[in-house]
Amino acid sequence: MHANHVVACLGGDKTALETRPLPDVGPGELLLDLRVVGFCGTDLFKLDTGAAGPGTVLGHELVGEVAAVGGGVTGFKPGDRVAVPHHVPCGECLVCRRGNETMCETFRENLMAPGGFADAVLIKARATAQAAHKVPDGVSDEAAVFVEPAACVLRGVNRAEIDTQGSGDAVAVVQGGGSMGLLHLLVLKAALPGCRVVVVDPQADRRDLALKLGADAAAEPGEAALAAVGNLSGGAGADAVFDTVGGAGPLRAALALTRQGGSVVLFAHAPDGQAADFDLNDLFKYERRILGTYSGALREQGAVFDLIASGALDPTPLVTHKMPLDDFQTGLDLVRQRKALKVLFTPSRAAQGTEA
Ligand SMILES: [Zn+2]
Ligand SMILES: [Zn+2]
Missing domain, CATH: 3.90.180.10 (Medium-chain alcohol dehydrogenases, catalytic domain)
Incomplete structure (x- = not known):
């Protein structure tokens, strides 16, 4: 050449x-x-x-x-x-x-x-x-x-500090069933095998694929998502919600799906300059956290490479x-x-x- x-x-x-x-x-x-x-x-x-x-x-x-x-x-x-x-x-x-x-x-x-x-x-x-x-x-x-995109996802998963050791009944939600949303599903299942995952997307074909790829439930945004998460979590809400959609509306939806003391991880661009709009007491009184991650570093890249090489993540x-x-x-x-x-x-x- x-x-x-x-x-x-x-x-x-x-x-x-x-x-x-x-x-x-x-x-x-x-x-x-x-x-x-x-x-x-x-x-x-x-x-x-x-x-x-x-x-x-x-x-x-x-x-x-x-x-x-x-x-x-x-x-x-x-x-x-x-x-x-x-x-x-x-x-x-x-x-x-x-x-x-x-x-x-x-x-x-x-x-x-x-x-x-x-x-x-x-x-x-x-x-x-x-x-x-x-x-x-x-x-x-x-x-x-x-390896590169999954390392970005794993960094967010690690930062959410989902506890799968203690009670073993952790629930995570992924908003958005596009390639990054479904990659979240696969990384969550590979890195935290005990974690149950709900994928939320308005598109039926993406919900079907999420179920085929191992999601414990898949739901449309809104009431259906709240019901699915309530079902799996005994009404508590999700330990962590990963938003791969981006923007103020999806952030409000993510907070509504998160249990008290749980985490929302932002993993998407919002429209430039857009301000968030949510009840501040969701954070103060109910000890929720909002985190952002956008990339992965050497540690996550190495861990993801091992997960892929071992076949745990495909x-x-x-x-x-x-x-x-x-x-x-x-x-x-x-x-x-x-x-x-x-x-x-x-x-x-x-x-x-x-x-x-
Ligand atoms: Zn990328
Ligand atoms: Zn440095």
Whole structure:
């Protein structure tokens, strides 16, 4: 391969397949040939809000095959399959030492060049050294590509501090049965096997899929959701509610589903600048907590990699579409129209040698 085909942002939500020079591999770096890259809600958000400037290449849920290794890299060789996140904290600053690694200044640096939606992706030295995982033979690309998003989910699950040891009858709710909502369901079941999970979504096909994937109940928002949670929790409410929808209305709904002393975890973008609107006594008098998480750090990435490698976590049923980078717009439209759950992109037709 002599040139790199990438999906470049053109401003607004426009993108186009573009040809760029292949990145040079420096010391400590890896050059990966794309195997699969996941389309993430954050990519969609950046396109829809125009946050991605012209020339930007998005995409960060990546599995690639090592094409070249930089000087000094010992853990990888050409041909290895690798799953790697794009963000790595410094481990030394104040927020890292306090356990808020995802707030680290260094963490914000994108360690993938030009980005994941490309036939060839350069992995910078810090990610290569600290965060890249060699994918074992028995683990598919379609499973390994979830290491990054599932680590984000696991961080929220851990922060909710759901107690499955004591009484063993914990109840969690996931608002939204899209790919992130259903990934919450699977991560909750894998990480906390004793936890019962209710998935709330207005779409019947998504509720059916949630039940197939192991949800203990699935309900429409509103009265039906309250009844389902009441049923499983003996009327108490959920220990934790994970909101993957976003916004003030879903937050109020989440608080209504949470038991006294329980947690609401926000895991979705709200419309920019939107203020919340809920009864403050839900927090003060009833000791509820509202938390936010948006990413995962090394600890969660490692834990999720182990869950996927062991087979305890298998998110592959969430993959509904796979298509070459050339069809980026098609994949985006399917997600927008809620016709797809997880869309994965594969190398461009030119890279696959299938171009007419
Ligand atoms: Zn993502
Ligand atoms: Zn730091």
